Structure formats: structure tokens, C-alpha cells
Amino acid sequence: MRSDWARSYGQDRLPRYTSYPTAPHFSAGITDTHYRQWLAALPAQQPASLYVHVPFCRAMCWYCGCHTSLTRRDEPIAIYTAALRREAGIVAETIGHRHPISHIAFGGGTPTIMSPDLFVDLMGTLRFAYDVLPDAEIAVEIDPRTLTAAMADALGQCGVNRASLGVQSFDPAVQRAINRVQGFEQTANAVQSLRQAGVGKVNFDLLYGLPLQSVDSCLDTVARCIALRPDRFSVFGYAHIPSFKKHQRKIAEATLPDSPERHRQSEAIADALIAAGYVRIGLDHFALPEDKLAIALQAGRLHRNFQGYTDDNASTLIGLGASAIGRTPQGFVQNAVTTRDYLARIAEGRLATVRGYLLTEDDRFRADLIERIMCDMAVDLPEVARLHGRAPDSAIVDHARIDSLVADGAVMLLDDRLSVSHGAEFLVRSVASAFDAHLARSTAVHSRAV
Incomplete structure (x- = not known):
């Protein structure tokens, strides 16, 4: 079963979800x-x-x-x-x-x-x-x-x-x-x-x-x-x-x-x-x-x-430092990537920030969903939704992906509690991607899921 899962989902290019949005x-x-x-x-x-x-x-x-x-x-x-x-x-x-x-x-x-x-x-x-x-x-x-x-x-x-x-x-x-x-x-x-x-x-x-x-x-x-x-x-x-x-x-x-x-x-x-x-x-x-x-x-x-x-x-x-990413409660920031640009900004007495992201309420909701599934291999959709004042049925973006994972036995969905099956932990990025509202319109190149 594990080898079948690796063949079915392993070629997907997905984020590592060390942040959301990425x-x-x-x-x-x-x-x-x-x-x-x-x-x-x-x-x-x-x-x-x-x-x-x-x-x-x-x-x-x-x-x-x-x-x-x-x-x-x-x-x-x-x-x-x-x-x-x-x-x-x-x-x-x-x-x-x-x-x-x-x-x-x-x-x-x-x-x-x-x-x-x-x-x-x-x-x-x-x-x-x-x-x-x-x-x-x-x-x-x-x-x-x-x-x-x-x-x-x-x-x-x-x-x-x-x-x-x-x-x-x-x-x-x-x-x-x-x-x-x-x-x-x-x-x-x-x-x-x-x-x-x-x-x-x-x-x-x-x-x-x-x-x-x-x-x-x-x-x-x-x-x-x-x-x-x-x-x-x-x-x-x-x-x-x-x-x-x-x-x-x-x-x-x-x-x-x-x-x-x-x-x-x-x-x-x-x-x-x-x-x-x-x-x-x-x-x-x-x-x-x-x-x-x-x-x-x-x-x-x-x-x-x-x-x-x-x-x-x-x-x-x-x-x-150059390229360093930070986060505050409001959003993400990133410093100038090249050492030359970074040094120039610091020499001028400026912060080195060159780009970032302002979090929305939807982002915060999805970030919590993704963090819990990545950390716990399970997420209680109604509980996370309640904390954010959202409806549980708004959590999943890619229903086709979840339906496929459930049909293949890699994911269990019971009473709106989603969990990764034993032996399918290596597919957790694929599960997390179903909550990602930005992924479908992303042009970024990511690593293979497996």
C-alpha cells in the first residue's frame, strides 16, 4: 500500500509548509x-x-x-x-x-x-x-x-x-x-x-x-x-x-x-x-x-x-541577515537576498526588508489547520474553525485531493476530524495542501512530495 501511495502522490510538487502562506x-x-x-x-x-x-x-x-x-x-x-x-x-x-x-x-x-x-x-x-x-x-x-x-x-x-x-x-x-x-x-x-x-x-x-x-x-x-x-x-x-x-x-x-x-x-x-x-x-x-x-x-x-x-x-x-525571513503577528517580512544589497541597506541605517506578506483572517485560519496536520498528523476541523469564527465546511479547499486520499486509505475523515493513516505520514504535505488557498494559483517550483 505504501509503495502505491508513493507512486500515486510522490511526483506532486508541494511546499514544505514551514510557513503559511509560503x-x-x-x-x-x-x-x-x-x-x-x-x-x-x-x-x-x-x-x-x-x-x-x-x-x-x-x-x-x-x-x-x-x-x-x-x-x-x-x-x-x-x-x-x-x-x-x-x-x-x-x-x-x-x-x-x-x-x-x-x-x-x-x-x-x-x-x-x-x-x-x-x-x-x-x-x-x-x-x-x-x-x-x-x-x-x-x-x-x-x-x-x-x-x-x-x-x-x-x-x-x-x-x-x-x-x-x-x-x-x-x-x-x-x-x-x-x-x-x-x-x-x-x-x-x-x-x-x-x-x-x-x-x-x-x-x-x-x-x-x-x-x-x-x-x-x-x-x-x-x-x-x-x-x-x-x-x-x-x-x-x-x-x-x-x-x-x-x-x-x-x-x-x-x-x-x-x-x-x-x-x-x-x-x-x-x-x-x-x-x-x-x-x-x-x-x-x-x-x-x-x-x-x-x-x-x-x-x-x-x-x-x-x-x-x-x-x-x-x-x-x-x-x-541577508535573505532572513521574520514574522510578527501582522505578517511576514524578508530581508534583501543578496549580501551586497543587504550590506548597502544596513550601511544606510535602514531595515533590510524588501518584501513580505500581510496576513488575512483566512490565512490565519489556514495556517492553524496546516500547522496542526503537519505537527499532529490530525486536525479537528470544527475546533479550529470555532477558534477562527469559521464554518468547518470552509476548511478544505481541494476536496478532490482529500477524497482521493480517503479512497486510497491514506487519510481518515470521521465526524470532521481528519487524520493521516498509520504508514501514510510521508504524505502529510499532500494532505496539508488541501487546505492551501494559494497553491492553485502559485507559479513557484517546489520539491517532490516524496
Whole structure:
């Protein structure tokens, strides 16, 4: 049955629903003027989250879908970090007070590409400009190939308490095909350095659907990773969109697995992680039972944002850096995508906002529906509708899709409570898309559903 579902729905190109509406619907009609007004209106006592984007790497991984660029020199990184510190100050001045911060996430690119001194200075600026709460989660994405002992020590010194390490695959043939050669010992040494430095929580990022990848190579990678006992895993399907990321053209499409094979890889990884004691979290995360993410799932407090699944319930996300996306209760904003444009705006003392989206009441309704199905694999349509003053029968936009999923046994619909069947969790994006009022008129290119 699962393979039939993968064949029937796997080729659909759908959003990952880390936001609703998704970023392709942002427009230049939302400007820095809107963002200034939204920041100034933030409730003073409601904690916000920070996302800091560092768009630099030393080498390009051919699978990468992030906004990043290569640099061999340290000067551009120092200039950019200075701009981040300036932007943090501009945003704080606009808010008008030291706003409480409950989560900080550094993404990229490779955030640890900056020197330890630059990272310490940047964290000092953030703590000066904002009221970083004592129990705040501070997370950073790390390339184990470039992590130094000095940088690990700096992370610990700055209060970083969670690190996400890119692994992807330990298969040498796959690594060569994606231009990311990374030995197991490099990864193990990075984990040891981080834990010794006081960075107590470690996540691993894996990919399936890569060129030359097989179920056996996926399982070998998982077995090696489990030996290091990370707290969480993120397991994403490779999104091959060479029209969007030109470096992906270096990957031969003939070497990529089809949707049924991608599904077999995904489920083999999931089964191995569950057998090792990890709890499946939504579509693509796994966590140890004592991890905060697993606890949030059990308590019905799981959320989804641009970093994936999270226990962060802040309604405001402040994005710093080129291409960074933020959210306030009013809507979404995004900074200038290119580093050059971003630096120019910050040098002028301006917010770097270049586009965004003003949420409607219908958007808020659909965002809640989609978040619940993505997080809980189920949604009570009358209950969500009641919270938004809507009729339950207005929830589903694409009835044909839901009818098809129900007929195929992938979805159950009983008394207006919709749930994803056991074994069909990998189709949750297809289910969520039935609530998406923007999808039918979207021209954006998305990754395959499976």
C-alpha cells in the first residue's frame, strides 16, 4: 500500500509548509515602513525568537538549496558580521525596548565560518540589544569539516546549548557525487568537542534521495550516527530544483532515485531510528523521548517554523541577515537576498526588508489547520474553525485531493476530524495542501512530495 501511495502522490510538487502562506507569495508591497510599524507594536512582555543568517561557506555542496556563497577570505565575513551587529541594533531601536528572546538560531551557509572572536562579539551584541532569557535555547548549524576546537569553546562560552551537524550521508560514493566528503571520524570529533565545551544537545541532519544513494547506504549512515547518540535527527528528502539552484546541475539526474525508492529510503531510516529508541516527530524529525521536541509532541505543543519542527511558541520571529525571513503577528517580512544589497541597506541605517506578506483572517485560519496536520498528523476541523469564527465546511479547499486520499486509505475523515493513516505520514504535505488557498494559483517550483 505504501509503495502505491508513493507512486500515486510522490511526483506532486508541494511546499514544505514551514510557513503559511509560503515565501513565493511574499511581495514588494510590504516594505521596511510596514516592518517598523510592526516592530514598534510588539507586546513588550511576549518573548520573541531570533534567526541569524550567515550566507557563507568554504565549499559548495551541490545538493544545497540555501542562500549562500563561497569565500576563501575572512574579510567579507568580518564585514558581514559587523552589519549583523548593526542590524540587531537597528531592530532593537525600532522596537523601543530590550525585547525578551526565548530562542536564537544561527543558520546558513555555515555560521561557524566566522572566527571565534567574531562570534563572541556578535553574541555580546545580541545580549546587549535584547533580553536573552536565562533558559533561552541558542542553536547553531555546523559543518563538522570546518569546526575547530577554538570555535567549539567559543560556542560554549557564548551559551550555545544546541548544535545541528550536517551529515547527509557517510557513503563515499554519495559524498563524491554531492561534493561533500566528510569522514565519520570528523563528525565524531566535532560531537566530542562540542560536548566537552558544554554544548549539551546535538542534532544530526540527514538526506535521502541523493545521487547514487541506496537503502543499504542510508542504513549504514544511520547506524554510524546512532553510535554517537545525538538528541535529534532531521531527515529531509533532497529537493532537486536545478532551475532554482544552478549548482545542482552538477548532479546527474540519472543517478537520482525515483519516488518509490526515495520512499523506501525514508522509511528505512525512520524504522531504524524508531528501533533505536527515537520518537518520530511529524514528517521529518526524530528525537529521544526525553528531548523537548518529543515532550512537546506528547503535550500537543509542537509547532513548525522556518527551522522545521520546534517547541518554540513565540508569535514573533526576528530575522537578521541577508535573505532572513521574520514574522510578527501582522505578517511576514524578508530581508534583501543578496549580501551586497543587504550590506548597502544596513550601511544606510535602514531595515533590510524588501518584501513580505500581510496576513488575512483566512490565512490565519489556514495556517492553524496546516500547522496542526503537519505537527499532529490530525486536525479537528470544527475546533479550529470555532477558534477562527469559521464554518468547518470552509476548511478544505481541494476536496478532490482529500477524497482521493480517503479512497486510497491514506487519510481518515470521521465526524470532521481528519487524520493521516498509520504508514501514510510521508504524505502529510499532500494532505496539508488541501487546505492551501494559494497553491492553485502559485507559479513557484517546489520539491517532490516524496
